[in-house]
Amino acid sequence: MTLQLTPDQVAFLQGPVSMNIGAVGRDGWPCVCRAHGCVVARDRRSLTVWLSAQRGKNMLDALDAGSAVTLVVSRPATHATLQLKAGSATRVAVSATHKLASARCVAAFGAELDALNYGAQMSALVTAALPADHLVGLRLAPEVVFDQTPGPQSGKVLAGTLRTRA
């Protein structure tokens, strides 16, 4: 059963955040890949996340094989972190608008790292590492949202039906 993200969660997901997506491959190995941003649907019940086709090959194989999917999103400046889980993800076409949105997400993330003094010209490095070409779009409808911000509340279910800890 899908849930509806709150407006705050939507704003957070589309802010200056670090994103990583996870799945489990056919061989049982978990896999992880950095995502290049996302856009949340108007009804707030699904989102489309982008990743590099080349960097995410194992991820895409796992999802094609029917793996469940998890998306972890963290804001470097505050460490506020959400984990969203869904039973599956479907591939969607990447439009020119999507590419622009991805580039904006990546630029915002890089600027955040620069502001936090993560190293000289980090935003340029981030932009070079996460280009908006050769992207794959994955649409997922979150079934559960966990607060994964470091601290005693980490693992708390914010919305959804699962009872396990994140």
Add this chain to the structure above:
Amino acid sequence: MNIPLESLRPCLDGAMPAVVATAAPDGTPNVAYVSQVHFVDAQHVALSFQFFSKTRENVLAHPYAEVQVIEPGSFRHYRLRIQYLRTETAGPLFEYMRAQLAGIAAKTGMDKVFVLRGADIYRVLDIENVDPQLQPAPPLPDALLALRRAFDHLGACDDLALLADRALAALAHGFGIRHALLAMLDAKLDAAPGAPGSALYTLASQGYPVSGVGAEVALGEGLIGVAAQEKIPVRINHRTPDYTYHAALRVADPALPRIPLPVLANPHSQIAVPLVHGDRLLGVLYAESEHDAFFSPTDEDALVVYGRHLAALIDRIAALPDDEAAPGALPAATQSGAPLAVRYFAHDHSVFIDNDYLIKGVAGSILWALLNEHAAHGRREFSNRELRRDPRLPLPDFADNLETRLILLQRRLAERCPDIALEKTGRGRFRLNLARPLALGAA
């Protein structure tokens, strides 16, 4: 593995957080941030275990995970397939990771949140370079060349006091290190080295407004104490209140006479390297910087080698025979002025001059013995050999470090009471010079 794990050490230094993916028994994936992925050896890494989490639950049930790390200077990603083996909750690796995590936590404003519960050890099964098309990070400064420059500056040396000073000066020449100190192990008088109650005392320092010679650090206290207790190098890349000595000194008993360590108030990088010869700990070399991440992993390697070399030199100098012939006696310098009040407290061998704390422990008892010999017999010439045989001195039977204690005493007198001086007159021989009369009193 086609990529050596050693080549990823810049990614495993806590500069950028990693993420780890695990799988629940039902196949549900989980991804979580991990503050620390620590290089253990060519086949193993350790992940910081800070919270009871789904990651932990998953790896205990299904020990296979994938961790993604980032090279800070390039933003290249690497993915490591790893297998959970065990968790360590004490010992050298745990202490190292705890110190590093304190730095990471302070840098990221999480010092009240990040607490290390354990070091989770994983075997690395495979490494993937996710971004082969990206330029690698610029190479780190050549630590081997820095080490060679430091050795060149150190040169040959048969005098321990000179060696201590040169060893610190060579760090500036080799590594650009401006703030450093050398602390020697001072075993508890009735216990083996490293036993509870043991401490280290500062023999020499460089780059501070005051020398801090004689300042003590308890075993396990701060970075120097941890390096000594565990006999490991410890390096912190960021400023953290958890491992600064000023905090420790504030809570110390104000009634105890203590010489403050001459350290920076807010170091942004710290490294402590044990001076080990064979399996014997002689002391700790400590260095710090006002800059974040000043010491690289390869600097740590080079300084470990440097520390072992220093320990071997110290051990060699200690084994050199004393000079046989006593120097010709010189007429005593004229004493003038009001008498110095010298008070001795036998319970801790502390010595106060005109009510100012000077020194305690073995060095304090040596000074008291010398001053009494001079008062009773007018003697000024002394030898290390007779001190070793003097039953009044609480020297341990093993590795008495007498020479380092004499250097400590000599330097402390020069700083705090130049009217009493110890002058080296040969190997294992020295002269007591007094510029003022003394009034001795034991409490």
